Amino acid sequence: MSLKLDPKAATGVPLLSEVVRYYLDNYDKRKPMYRKHAAALPMFLECLRDRPVDQLKQMDIEDFCKMLCRLPPRWPDEVKRRRTTVKAQAELEHPKTISPKTFECSYMASVIPFLSLAKRIYGDVGFPAHLTVKGIEYRGVRRSGDATGNASG
Numbered sequence: 001m002s003l004k005l006d007p008k009a010a011t012g013v014p015l016l017s018e019v020v021r022y023y024l025d026n027y028d029k030r031k032p033m034y035r036k037h038a039a040a041l042p043m044f045l046e047c048l049r050d051r052p053v054d055q056l057k058q059m060d061i062e063d064f065c066k067m068l069c070r071l072p073p074r075w076p077d078e079v080k081r082r083r084t085t086v087k088a089q090a091e092l093e094h095p096k097t098i099s100p101k102t103f104e105c106s107y108m109a110s111v112i113p114f115l116s117l118a119k120r121i122y123g124d125v126g127f128p129a130h131l132t133v134k135g136i137e138y139r140g141v142r143r144s145g146d147a148t149g150n151a152s153g
Contacts, residue, residue: 012125012126013053013125013126014052014053014122014125014126014127015050015051015052015053016048016051016052016053017045019053019121019127020041020042020044020045020114022121023037023117023118024038024041033109036106036109036110037110037113037114039106039110040110040111041111044064044110044111046085046086046087047064047086047087048060052126053118053122053125053126053127053128054126054127054128056128056131058128058130058131058132061115061131061132061133061136062136064111065108065133065136066139067087067090068090068098068103068107068140069103069138069139069140070091070094070097070140071086071090071094071097071098071140072092072094072096072097072098073102075089075090094141095141096141097141098140099140100138100140103138103140104138108133111133112133115131115133
């Protein structure tokens with residue numbers, strides 16, 4: 001029998017999953033952005049891995065945003081079809097990637113308020129106050145004038 005220790009119990013630092021859960025549980029589910037947050041933040045958690053929040057680094061945020069820009073339009077369909085992960089899907093070459101509008105209005109529009117709340121509520125228990133998406137730009141294979149598709153593309 002192995003004893004599993006809860007990392008939070010040992011350090012007092014919450015896991016990223018707890019912070020994401022808190023954010024989603026306390027967000028007004030009647031607001032239109034809730035659906036986007038409920039889709040984007042679990043992917044954020046999957047990509048950054050569940051770990052104590054004091055272990056998060058700015059490079060994790062940078063890598064997440066670079067990964068987003070490598071995803072194809074309608075990437076959730078491709079993940080299901082290929083039975084792969086979002087990160088694995090981003091590693092493949094795609095002739096087209098998610099649009100700048102999707103990058104900004106879905107993913108950044110979810111990560112920005114999440115980081116703000118996380119710093120405010122969890123900053124005194126280890127959430128890094130310096131984490132930001134400020135200055136991160138879309139680097140995918142689309143231009144603003146291209147057809148945009150749906151919310152995940």
